[in-house]
Amino acid sequence: MSTGSDFPNLVSGSNQQNKVLVADDDPMMGEFLGAILEQIADVTVVSSGEAALKALETDAYDVVLLDVEMPGMGGLEACKAIKSSPDTSHISVIIVTARIGDKMEVDALDLGATDFIVKPFVAKIVLARVRNHLIMQAQARQLRLLSMSDGLTGIANRRCFDQTLENECSRAARTNTPLSLLLIDVDRFKQYNDHYGHSQGDECLKKIAKALTLSARRAGDLVARVGGEEFAFIFPNTDKDSLIAIAQSVSMHVSELALSHIDGIDGKVTISIGGTTLDGTNQPISGSAIYMKADELLYKAKEAGRNCAVIE
């Protein structure tokens, strides 16, 4: 039997991230599948469709194995629920059944199931199938990560920022909580490039990005590179007073870099900041509208002489 010992390298360098959920009402079957799959993943075994959906609410899984016939919610119904929720639709669902037939197969595939395992099964085939799905999930995860990160600095990119901002605007309106945004633009960066060269300009942007990440401290905070020398923060559940304090810390972290700039203000690389807050009682607003507002305030900071923040 393959032990899957070469698997961690194939997928992610560690099998920590590979999580499999098994739902089977037969405790022996659940235990057996768990023992097989433990070789390649962290496995959780539950005994119903309802328990599987509950587990998915609190933990992220890559692959879910669902027995078809379970008391209450069966595997096909659970598969439908998993595939119709945007939070879980990316998960590979494998239907485990003793009664495979054309109709069952078509129904399950129509519901979004990715594969079948037919009972009685051969352990090494189960292992190989689940391993292949875990590899595909790891590749998809890698692609999602790449599509959301900025190639130069490694922080989030504009696409990630725009999506997150729309989601957070909706959430702020739904939950009546404040939402704050900061836009940051490096001052006189064209002169920096002209004097020090483009590749040193790139290094400067990388250092600034790293310094900015020090101010994105809470789990929901996001910092992104949204343009050439423009960065932006999203701070969910953050009011204006907090935003003002954060803007000060952002400026402080950049000035602590003490990057020389021959044409810069006081001979250093500086930034200008525009920031705004939705106070939680506003009407719902789109991401692009709050972004435009912050951009206007950033423009005011530039007009005010640069190296300052305008927060309204």
Ligand code: GH3
């Ligand atoms: P201001 O203070 O008004 O912001 O002036 P600025 O010179 O920073 O602004 P401007 O928009 O005139 O120039 C931005 C410069 O940023 C020009 C562009 O070459 C540079 N830039 C944009 N993206 C990159 C990048 O990825 N790497 C480097 N090195 N430079 C970049």
Ligand code: MG
């Ligand atoms: Mg600039």
